[in-house]
Amino acid sequence: MKATAELAIIVPCYNEEEVLPQSIKTLSAELDKMIKSKLVKESSKIVFINDGSADSTWTIIEKHHKKNPHIKGISLSRNFGHQEALLAGLYNTDADIYITVDADLQDDISVIPQMIEHFYKGFDIVYGVRNRRDTDSFFKRSSALCFYKLMKLLGVELISNHADFRLLSRRAVAAMSEFKERNLFLRAIVPLVGFKSCNVYYNRKKREAGSTKYPLKKMILFALRGISSFSAVPLHLITIFGVLISALSFLLMLWTVYGYFNGSTIVGWASLMSVITFFSGITILFMGIIGEYIASIFVEVKKRPTYIIDQRLD
Ligand code: UDP
Ligand code: MG
Numbered sequence: 001m002k003a004t005a006e007l008a009i010i011v012p013c014y015n016e017e018e019v020l021p022q023s024i025k026t027l028s029a030e031l032d033k034m035i036k037s038k039l040v041k042e043s044s045k046i047v048f049i050n051d052g053s054a055d056s057t058w059t060i061i062e063k064h065h066k067k068n069p070h071i072k073g074i075s076l077s078r079n080f081g082h083q084e085a086l087l088a089g090l091y092n093t094d095a096d097i098y099i100t101v102d103a104d105l106q107d108d109i110s111v112i113p114q115m116i117e118h119f120y121k122g123f124d125i126v127y128g129v130r131n132r133r134d135t136d137s138f139f140k141r142s143s144a145l146c147f148y149k150l151m152k153l154l155g156v157e158l159i160s161n162h163a164d165f166r167l168l169s170r171r172a173v174a175a176m177s178e179f180k181e182r183n184l185f186l187r188a189i190v191p192l193v194g195f196k197s198c199n200v201y202y203n204r205k206k207r208e209a210g211s212t213k214y215p216l217k218k219m220i221l222f223a224l225r226g227i228s229s230f231s232a233v234p235l236h237l238i239t240i241f242g243v244l245i246s247a248l249s250f251l252l253m254l255w256t257v258y259g260y261f262n263g264s265t266i267v268g269w270a271s272l273m274s275v276i277t278f279f280s281g282i283t284i285l286f287m288g289i290i291g292e293y294i295a296s297i298f299v300e301v302k303k304r305p306t307y308i309i310d311q312r313l314d
Contacts, residue, residue, distance in 0.1 A: 007034070007044040007116065008095035012085035013061070013103040014051040018210035020060050023105050024048075024071065030109050031070055039116055040097070047072045048103075049089045052079030058311075065313040073313035080307045082213070083184035086164060088307040090173050098168045104210065106135075107165035108202035115167040115200050124172040124195035128165035130204040147223055154231035157191045159199065166190065182299050182306060183229040185222070228296045235293060238286045245279075 009027060013020060027046050034040045050058040050073065061073040074088055086100050097119050101107055107128055115126040136144075148160045164186060168176070175193045191197075214222070227234070 005040055005096040005116070005119065006094075007031070007040040007097045007099065008089075008093045009046040009112075010049065010086060010089035010093065010098055010100045011046065011103050012049045012051055012082055012089065012100075013053060013057050014079060014082070014085070014213050015053045015055045016057050016103040016210055016213075017053075017055040017060060019104050019208055020048075020057060022208060023103055024060070024064050026105060027101075027109065028064075028068055028070060030112060034113060034116070037113075039113055045070050045072050045093075045095070047074060047089050047093050049073075049085040050075040051081070051085040052076050062313060071313075073311075074309055075311040077308040077310040081184075082164070083186050084307045086186060087184065088309065090168070091177055092309065092312075096170050098170075098173055099166070100168075101165050102163075104207045106205050106207055107163075108205065111200050111202045118198055118200065119167055119169060122196060123167075123198050124169040125190060125193065125197035126167035127159045127162045127190075127197065127199045129159060129199045129201050130161040130163075131201045132203050135204055135206045143219070147226075151188075151226065151231070154227060154233040156188055156226070156230040158188055159191070162187060162199070169195070171195070180303075181229060182302075182304065183225050183296050184306070185226040185229055188226060188230045224292060225296075228292045232293075234289050238289060241282075241286075 009031065011023070011027070016023070024046075031040075031044060031046060035042055035044060048061045048071070050061060058073070058075050061071070061075075064071045065073055072093070074092055076085060076088060080088070090098055090100070097116060099112055099115060101109060107130075111128065115128070118126045134141075144161075148158060151158050168190070172190075172193055172195055175195070176189060179189050179192070181189075
């Protein structure tokens with residue numbers, strides 16, 4: 001194989017001082033191997049995006065940048081979020097192939113050469129897909145499964161068991177940059193880009209050090225973002241439900257009028273209360289769903305910057 005492509009490995013980092021030194025070592029060893037075997041060009045690099053870390057993450061990146069010319073860094077002006085940090089890396093790095101991977105290296109980077117082989121065979125997007133998830137907690141596994149099922153029901157195309165470990169070609173990244181949305185949910189945007197794509201399978205490992213940067217609250221907000229920016233099905237369901245209820249209440253009205261003329265209108269307090277409480281609940285729930293979409297629109301129309309760069313190490 002001749003080294004015809006320049007690779008950039010994009011690594012978002014948020015408070016990763018505990019795991020970063022080891023990850024930098026592992027990643028640069030992998031990159032050296034690929035350069036030596038002429039799989040990728042000598043000018044290939046690893047770009048660490050410091051997403052407003054409060055710990056020594058950026059100092060660690062700076063230190064390794066001085067020692068190793070393949071290591072680059074971009075520091076954001078504050079914490080913008082995982083997806084935003086990924087875009088900052090993708091849109092501010094020049095390369096032929098981009099591979100995004102988490103800083104904790106839970107995703108098995110030994111499949112990277114395989115991803116690159118697929119690129120040379122003509123694939124613009126290669127998804128890293130987890131074979132087994134037994135290293136994740138039972139809760140994380142089952143909630144993820146429910147989420148994939150729900151998204152499918154809502155008509156959103158997602159690759160199951162794929163997170164943000166993937167290869168993108170230069171033109172795939174260029175096409176992605178045409179998606180101007182602020183509510184970023186990259187794993188649903190990438191399939192919309194199109195081009196030829198394939199999967200590479202691996203086993204997900206345990207986090208070696210540090211703790212997850214996706215606590216439950218962030219996970220729920222992220223899932224809501226995925227639904228409200230990619231599916232209008234919940235809104236349609238409200239409409240359908242509204243039509244059914246209207247039909248039902250018309251029948252109820254006929255029955256009430258009938259009762260009135262029959263003189264049997266006193267009983268019915270319990271049923272009245274049930275109907276009122278049930279429909280108050282439904283009304284508030286539906287207002288909430290509509291509210292989620294309005295909130296999404298609210299974020300989109302402001303067109304605030306997705307990320308702001310503070311410093312770069314090229
Ligand atoms: N991350 C980030 N900004 C954030 C949160 C997370 O850049 O606001 C990065 C984090 O450093 C890691 C990746 O996103 O490289 C995934 O986070 P983590 O491994 O904690 O998520 P999990 O594997 O637990 O889902
Ligand atoms: Mg992780």
